Amino acid sequence: MEDYLESISMLAQGGKVVRVTQISKALGVRKPSVTSALKKLSKEELVEHERYGYVKLTDEGQKIAEDVFHRHETLRHFLGEILGVNPKMAVEDACKMEHAVSPITLERLAKFVEFVLNRPRGKPEWLKGFNYYFEHGDLPPEYTAKCLRDK
Amino acid sequence: MEDYLESISMLAQGGKVVRVTQISKALGVRKPSVTSALKKLSKEELVEHERYGYVKLTDEGQKIAEDVFHRHETLRHFLGEILGVNPKMAVEDACKMEHAVSPITLERLAKFVEFVLNRPRGKPEWLKGFNYYFEHGDLPPEYTAKCLRDK
DNA sequence: TCCGTTTGTTAGGATACACTAACAAAATAA
DNA sequence: TTATTTTGTTAGTGTATCCTAACAAACGGA
Structure with missing residues (x-):
């Protein structure tokens, strides 16, 4: 419904x-x-x-609709912009998941997305590191270098 | 089922x-x-x-069971250890979401959790920053300081 | 061994969706 | 304005789950 x-x-x-x-x-x-x-x-x-x-x-119906939409968008952003799932699949999965997330969890997820993408500003370096990691199964050279240096 | x-x-x-x-x-x-x-x-x-x-x-049934369990655990870790949802709710939400996530998305989520919690080692600083942000609606002092310095 | 308790099954029904086939109302075009 | 097309409804089904009530099998103690 x-x-x-x-x-x-x-x-x-x-x-x-x-x-x-x-x-x-x-x-x-x-x-x-x-x-x-x-x-x-x-x-x-x-x-x-x-x-x-x-x-x-009705007003009540509109309120619920907006809430669902908010859940949908939050999930879509998370899946697409943070996990890097392709846009089509991000929408599909968001559609299925939007009915399963509790309000409290959703609120945290929304804050998380906002935090990661905007605080203190723009996409953080580590997220690029994650993309690399996901593609190559290993960390990018600069991470590794840093690791070695730290030893 | x-x-x-x-x-x-x-x-x-x-x-x-x-x-x-x-x-x-x-x-x-x-x-x-x-x-x-x-x-x-x-x-x-x-x-x-x-x-x-x-x-x-059966072997086939066991295979599916393990797959579901894997989805469940991945979600639970994400919700609990990254978003900071309380353990009970993390389990409940994981239960509901585990049937809605596509395999590809799940794989990315699993990698993400692993990346955030273990690469290069341990929980990263920014995640603590997120927890602070979630609690206080603002960034912790050191972030702000860094921002100002960068200006 | 036999009787009560625990465990599991059957039968029948409720709810939440979806669907097709057939019909009715409204809109459009001739 | 009548005929045709589009739009929407009704009626009847199907599937997936769940439930309760009643019964049947199995188990365990006296």
């Missing part, structure tokens, strides 16, 4: 109206699945939807 | 025999759920189990 909310929110960007067919395509499910999801979400007061009409999120 | 395999594998550690009740308790589900899971896993040749008897993993 979270995916439906997230998708509706995305499709509504810029004040556009949202219809069943769009949601169906966005999520890769058939239209009857959308209809029944909407029925359920209406009952929970997360969307407004009348037969054959447009779909709109 | 993966959870069943993982659990059976854990319970069998050290050559111990495994029974339905144990699995039931380990996973927090009722015994009929275990019985039917075993029926299914038997059909897929992942476990051996005859009525009222012990439960054993």
